[in-house]
Amino acid sequence: MYYVDLAVTGLSFGCMYALMAVGLTLVYGLLRILHIAHAAVFALGAYITVIVANASGSILLGLLAAIAFTPLFGMAIYRVLYQPLLSYRPDVPMIASVGLLVLMQDAFRIAFGEQGVTFQNNVYLFEIFDIGGERVNAVQIAIVVCTILVFIGLHLFTTRTRIGIAWRATVSQPKIATSFGIDAERVRYLCFAIGSALAALAGGLVGLLDNLVDPVIGYVVSYKALAIIVLGGLGSVRGTLIASLVLGLIESYGTIFIGSWLNRDAIAFVALIVLLLVRPQGLTGVRAP
Amino acid sequence: MSAYDVSVLSVIGINVILAVSLNMISGFCGQISLGHAAFYGAGAYAAALVMIGSGSLPLALLSGAVAGTALGILVGFTSLRVRSDFLAVTTIGINFLFTGFVRKQAWLGGEMGISGIPGSGLGARGNMMMILVFAAMTIALSVYIGRSWMGFAFSAVSEDEDAAATLGINAGAYKLAAFGIGTALAGLAGGLYTFFTQFITADAFDFIFSVMLMAMVVIGGIGSTWGVAIAAIGLTLLPEAIRFVNDYRLLVFGGIMVLVIRVAPGGLAALARRLARGDAK
Numbered sequence: 001m002y003y004v005d006l007a008v009t010g011l012s013f014g015c016m017y018a019l020m021a022v023g024l025t026l027v028y029g030l031l032r033i034l035h036i037a038h039a040a041v042f043a044l045g046a047y048i049t050v051i052v053a054n055a056s057g058s059i060l061l062g063l064l065a066a067i068a069f070t071p072l073f074g075m076a077i078y079r080v081l082y083q084p085l086l087s088y089r090p091d092v093p094m095i096a097s098v099g100l101l102v103l104m105q106d107a108f109r110i111a112f113g114e115q116g117v118t119f120q121n122n123v124y125l126f127e128i129f130d131i132g133g134e135r136v137n138a139v140q141i142a143i144v145v146c147t148i149l150v151f152i153g154l155h156l157f158t159t160r161t162r163i164g165i166a167w168r169a170t171v172s173q174p175k176i177a178t179s180f181g182i183d184a185e186r187v188r189y190l191c192f193a194i195g196s197a198l199a200a201l202a203g204g205l206v207g208l209l210d211n212l213v214d215p216v217i218g219y220v221v222s223y224k225a226l227a228i229i230v231l232g233g234l235g236s237v238r239g240t241l242i243a244s245l246v247l248g249l250i251e252s253y254g255t256i257f258i259g260s261w262l263n264r265d266a267i268a269f270v271a272l273i274v275l276l277l278v279r280p281q282g283l284t285g286v287r288a289p
Numbered sequence: 290m291s292a293y294d295v296s297v298l299s300v301i302g303i304n305v306i307l308a309v310s311l312n313m314i315s316g317f318c319g320q321i322s323l324g325h326a327a328f329y330g331a332g333a334y335a336a337a338l339v340m341i342g343s344g345s346l347p348l349a350l351l352s353g354a355v356a357g358t359a360l361g362i363l364v365g366f367t368s369l370r371v372r373s374d375f376l377a378v379t380t381i382g383i384n385f386l387f388t389g390f391v392r393k394q395a396w397l398g399g400e401m402g403i404s405g406i407p408g409s410g411l412g413a414r415g416n417m418m419m420i421l422v423f424a425a426m427t428i429a430l431s432v433y434i435g436r437s438w439m440g441f442a443f444s445a446v447s448e449d450e451d452a453a454a455t456l457g458i459n460a461g462a463y464k465l466a467a468f469g470i471g472t473a474l475a476g477l478a479g480g481l482y483t484f485f486t487q488f489i490t491a492d493a494f495d496f497i498f499s500v501m502l503m504a505m506v507v508i509g510g511i512g513s514t515w516g517v518a519i520a521a522i523g524l525t526l527l528p529e530a531i532r533f534v535n536d537y538r539l540l541v542f543g544g545i546m547v548l549v550i551r552v553a554p555g556g557l558a559a560l561a562r563r564l565a566r567g568d569a570k
Contacts, residue, residue, distance in 0.1 A: 034377065081551065088554060091321045094377060095507050096550040098323070098500055103543025110537060223385055223496070226378045266389025269382035276371055276379060 005134070006252045012140045014248025015147035016209070018241050019202035021225035021232075022150065023195030029171050029235025030191045032090055033082055034226065036097040038199055039218035040104035041077070045070045045200025046207040046217050047108060050117045057121065059208065066200040074196025075189050083188075101222055109215035116214025125211055139209045146205065150198060151241055158237075163190065171235065223265070227272040247271060295417045299485050301525045302420035303478050306427045308505040308521035309514060310474035313431060315503070316512035317440060318467035319447025320368050324380035325502050327387035328472040330494030332357040332479025334391065337403045337489055346409050350480040357476015358469050360387075365468030369461045384496045391491040402490030409484040420481050427474055431514040434470070443467055444512070497539070504546045510558025520557060 020042060027035040045066040053062030081100060085093040119125075124138035158164040169177040170187045178184050199221075206220075207213040228247055232239030247268055254267040262270065311325045335356030340349040360383075367379050391397050398404075409416055434440045445453035446460045453460050483489055501524075509520030524542065528535040553560050 081547065084551065085554070091377065092550060092554055094321070095503060096547050099504065099507075099543045099546030099550065101543070102497070102500055102539045103547060106537060106540035106543065110540065223381055227382060230375055230378050261390070261393050262386075263389040263393055266386045266393075269386045269389075272382050273367065273379060273386070276375070277367065 006256065007249065008134050008136065010249035010252030011245060012136070012144060012248070013251065014245035015144045016202065016206060017224060017228055017248060018147050018244035019143065019150060019198060019205070020221045021228040021240050021244055022154070022237060023198045023202075024221075024225050025229045025232065025235055025237055025240040026191050026195045028229055029237075030167075030188060031082065031086070032235075034090070034094045034097065035077075035082075035195075036094060036222055036226065037077060037081075037100040037104070038195070038225065039220075039222035040101045041070055041074055041196045042199040042203040042206075042221045043105065043108055043213075043215070043218035044073060045196075045203030046213040047112060047117070047203075048200070049204030050119055050207055050213040054117070054120045059119070059122070059124065063201065063204045066204050067197045070196040070200035071193035074192040074199075078188060078192040101218070105215050105218060112213075112215070114215065116212050116217075118212050119208065122208060122211050124208060139205065143205050143209065146201060147241075150201075151237070154237055163187075167191065224268055227268055231272055231275055290414075292413065295413050296485075297526070297529055299413075299417045299420050299481075301522050302417070302424040303482050303485065304502075304505065304525045305424040305518050305521045306420075306474055306478040306481070307502050308509070308517050309427050309431045310471040310478070311502050312506050312509075312512065312514065312517040313434065313443075313474075314467050314471035315506060316517065317435065317443040317447065318464060319443075320464055320467060321377040322364070322380040322468075322471075323377050323496070323499050323503060324364070324382070324384035324387075325471075325475055326494040326496065326499040327380075327384045328357040328361050328475035329479045329482070329498075330387055330391070330489075330491070331360045332476025333483045333489050333494070334397055334403070334479070335476070336480030336483040337406045338397075340407055340483065341403075344407055346411075346484070349483070350477060353480025353483070354473045354477040357479060358473035361468045361472020361475070362465060364472075365465040368464050368468065381496060381499075384494075384499050388491045388495055391494075398490070400490070402488065402492075404488045406483055406487045406489070408487060411484075416481075416484055420485065423477065423481060428514060428518055430470075430474075435514055439463070439466065447512075501542060504542045507546055508549050508556055510556030510560075513556065513558030516556055516558030516561070 023041075024035055024038045027033060027038065048066040048069055049059075049062040051062070052065040053059045056062070077100070081096055082093050085096060124142065127138040128135055129138065129141065158168055166177065166182045167187050167190070169180070169182055170184050174184055203217070207217065210217075224247070228243045229235075229240060231243035231247065250271050251264055251267055254262075255264055258267065307325060307329055311322065314320050314322050332353035336349040336353035339352040340346070343349070364380060364383055368376050371379060392400055409419070411419060434443075442453070442458045442463045445456060445458050446463050450460045482493070505521045505524050506517050508524065509518070510516035527541070528538050534541050549556055
């Protein structure tokens with residue numbers, strides 16, 4: 001049973017990583033920018049969730065507020081920071097993105113304190129379910145369910161809707177897509193809006209799971225989600241899901257077997273570095289151009 | 290000169306070495322590294338262990354540089370496999386790997402770090418002089434490399450690897466050289482830091498510090514030795530001079546970084562060149 005426990009923990013962490021990373025993958029796929037400030041959007045979503053939830057008494061309202069507001073912020077990042085830098089080599093906007101992340105994280109610390117904000121009435125965390133002998137709480141279930149819904153939704157969106165198909169066209173051939181009358185700018189705004197909404201959802205759920213939103217909440221995203229999108233391959237949504245689950249499992253088992261000489265974060269990066277050396281194009285990706 | 294001045298000057302010297310050496314990797318050779326603190330840390334730990342073991346200052350500093358360069362060449366090999374932004378992620382990984390590893394090692398002091406490292410025997414002022422001499426030498430080396438054939442090859446690799454290859458430049462070898470030299474200096478800075486504080490923990494070498502170093506390089510102007518050295522001095526002094534900046538250090542650094550890239554992606558150096566030419570723009 002012990003190994004099953006580890007697998008359950010690993011997979012639920014994996015789903016959490018997948019939610020965090022998918023927005024990053026979308027942005028990378030479209031613009032080839034490592035949107036490190038995605039972590040700041042994630043933290044913003046977590047803060048909005050906790051503050052609105054505590055003020056209104058409804059956690060659901062908090063999550064909805066976060067999902068409604070962060071897309072505006074994400075689109076503003078694109079407009080103000082990335083759009084003017086698109087003609088430079090990709091590491092220029094990436095460094096700007098790092099700057100924005102560091103700035104925002106300090107701003108959160110100044111505004112809401114070093115200790116962070118806790119949920120006053122986090123009922124879901126203490127609602128325990130028994131599934132086939134495994135004890136899981138409602139937040140973990142919500143994370144897994146949301147991940148499944150998000151990935152199915154993204155799949156349907158990109159294959160069945162007009163704007164989704166326009167998106168894929170812009171990802172693979174921006175110039176030709178434009179000549180077919182697709183407004184690439186609109187697709188980019190949409191990409192940042194959806195990616196940010198997903199980041200907010202992930203932020204809110206992770207905040208609920210930890211029962212705490214503190215200034216460093218975004219760090220997990222800033223480095224682990226980066227590792228995941230690299231592992232998953234260039235902007236591949238499917239690869240992101242696979243890489244997240246694999247990483248969740250590696251960490252879960254890794255902390256047991258080699259946890260005495262490496263911590264959880266380090267294990268994730270050992271996996272990343274080994275894999276990059278073997279397959280520089282990622283798990284599912286094609287070779288980088 | 291007060292004890293406070295001595296310690297501020299020492300920190301400035303160390304940061305100048307770190308920023309200028311990072312500039313050789315990321316500026317000259319175009320290999321963005323966001324894990325420079327790991328090489329700095331490797332040097333500091335190696336110097337501390339050797340100093341405790343042997344008590345020899347030159348040996349400790351040398352082993353710091355060797356440890357930095359050993360880790361650096363290792364990462365350099367990764368740069369042969371992955372390019373640009375993916376390399377950046379790998380170097381972030383190296384930084385977390387380093388701090389994660391050190392925190393778990395009893396023989397490296399774990400979370401508590403290493404304390405009671407023997408002093409250099411030069412006194413605080415002598416230490417400062419040593420650090421400043423090394424900083425000056427680092428700047429001189431960087432200026433020299435920038436003007437040499439190697440500097441030309443670095444910038445060719447940085448601009449366009451494939452085009453560099455057609456010119457007969459072995460891009461891989463030069464990337465390894467950039468990593469080797471840059472990280473050796475970072476390791477040396479680590480050794481100097483060890484003698485400066487005589488107490489080290491993993492916290493001093495975390496990812497945030499790597500970001501601060503990158504901020505110095507970017508603000509100074511990627512590729513410009515003097516710009517980067519001046520930015521390193523300025524950004525080290527800023528929190529000391531202005532109380533507000535000290536409390537909100539990351540807010541200010543992050544803000545300046547974003548502003549500089551947005552307004553003048555070439556940093557202070559490009560601004561200065563523009564002013565010198567008297568351009569209206």
